Amino acid sequence: MAAVGSRGTIPEASPFKPEEDVEKLRSAMKGAGTNEATVIEVLAHRTIAQRQRIKEAYKQSIGKDLKDDLIGELTGNFEKVVVGLLMTAPEYDAYELHNAIQGAGTEEAALIDILASRSSEEVRAINNYYKKKFDKSLEDDISSDTSGMFKRVLVSLTTAGRDTTDSVNDAGAAQDAKEIFEAGEARWGTDEVKFLTILCVRNRNHLLKVFDEYKKVSGRDIEDSIKREMSGCLEDVFLAIVKCIRNKPAFFAERLYKSMKGLGTTDSILIRIMVARAEIDMMDIKAEFNKMYGKTLHSFIKGDTSGDYRKILLELCGGDN
Template sequence: MFFPNGYYIVSEKMTGIPSSSEADTPVTMAAIGSRGTVTEFRGFNADEDAQKLHKGMKGVGTDESAIIEVLAKRTIAQRQLIKQAFKKAFGKDLVDELKGELTGNFEKVVVGLMMPSPVYSAYELRNAIKGAGTDESYLIDILASQNNQEMREIIAAYKNAYGKNLEDDICSDTSGMFQRVLMSLLTANRDESDRVDQAQVVQDAKAMYEAGEARWGTDEVRFLTVLCTRNQKHLLRVFEEYQRISKHDIEESIKREMSGNLEDAFLAIVKCLRNKPAFFAERLHKSMKGVGTTDSILIRVMVSRCEIDMLDIKAQFQKMYGKTLYSFIKGDCSGDYRNILLQLCGSDS
């Protein structure tokens, strides 16, 4: 369970795990997903890990391999206990120490790993909207891929970290129908049941068809109403019915009817509903294909999904592009940055 103080509180009664205050006792804490490449480290001891990290950073130079060996092989919850143990043993904040020792993209990965998942998403959203300009792709990627509970946790984490309402900050930085789509996602009120009403399926598919391809101009509100509120199982049936009516895939129709950020937002919602690992595989491929690397996307996806569904993302990546994610990262990055990403990726398969 996440509370907006940046920690996961796990009931000892529920898990049989000793409380984090028992620093001398080895503990294990489960990963936040069941399909991640990063899983709980057996025989975990926060004090020992804190000592390893301190040894790797003291004196002249930094032992980056020690940092990778510890932090890339522990769950988020375990890293929080390491942070507490480090503070207790050395009177210093582990994240501050890491920032002082590391630089560049390697630092960004390590700092990201030290944040609980909602805190990291809040941090990335803040980076997307602060200062001059807005990185709408950040907003789309993060907000389109959350369930209701995850969204509420991100909103709470944002408020706790920055003293502001996420809705207000995004609203002040966006406009038009794109803004309305993001605000709808931020309400975290999507139906998450498995109920499918066939009559409603037909009605929703017909409504979107009549709002787009069947008329001059597009009534984006109808798309918003259906795509941002209905449950996943229902919408998958709607997409099938839409193709039957229009003879076009819903994604193709969105591309024909929308443009810019609004098009990107609706497409991201549809893709996440259809196959979330495939959505993230596509984002990873886009970040590395061609000349140069969009490191911000690569880092965000690898850090945020390594403990949730990276195994599925890897499988989708190979299926979609004929190469392993591991090989792409190995050929596109270098140094300690590459090494830690490869550790988060897991084996070359």
């Protein structure tokens, strides 16, 4: 696998002078109106680490918080993207999870997208930041806001207990596949705990083998069985886990496609993925998008958004390829 960050669309700016960037942003916000083009030019072309240095330099030289100043100047979805770009990865994920739980009703999509796709190390960092920032544990907040087996799956993912080795036990994988089959397709009713125990705990390589074995035992893909056996949020979270194990960029490509196709745009999903993945695997997500839908992600975003919001997303997307 390529090194983390090497499949992103935002390379490190070089030369990088945070003081000059501060001056540009300050000028962009002076007087009546804001020069949004400058905000995009600076923030969409710096890495997360570089943006943290810009925030520090801004506070030092101006004595104010860059985020607060930008929030005072910007509005709507464009503001949401900019605010997201100013955060570190665990901070952004924690903030999105907190918003998903605190709002009227729970935005299950956010809980599923984030917790099913982050590594154990990433989830631990999110937990730490969440506790520090909101003075409550993420697990407690999820527990009080969700219920049933869906809650149990999310809590399991929140513990970041997935095996992180690469070891595959062939006999164990065959046994796991048999147990999932017997817990679902082969019986009346479904023993969801068995799905949870295997899908939330085993390592990726082992699970890929389990999926192969499952097809031999049951004659169908595990995704098809999940769709037949489950419904609602539980079906969504198990499918997300399986898809992320198989091919994470393809999972995000599908989420982006669904957020834009049809009437209206689910901006919360579009923004979250574009901001969170820009520096990690956006190039791979674009390639999968093209392969799956025969169109570029760039063209989809262009046709589905407008104004400065469109401009900044297109910068995060990188070229139209």
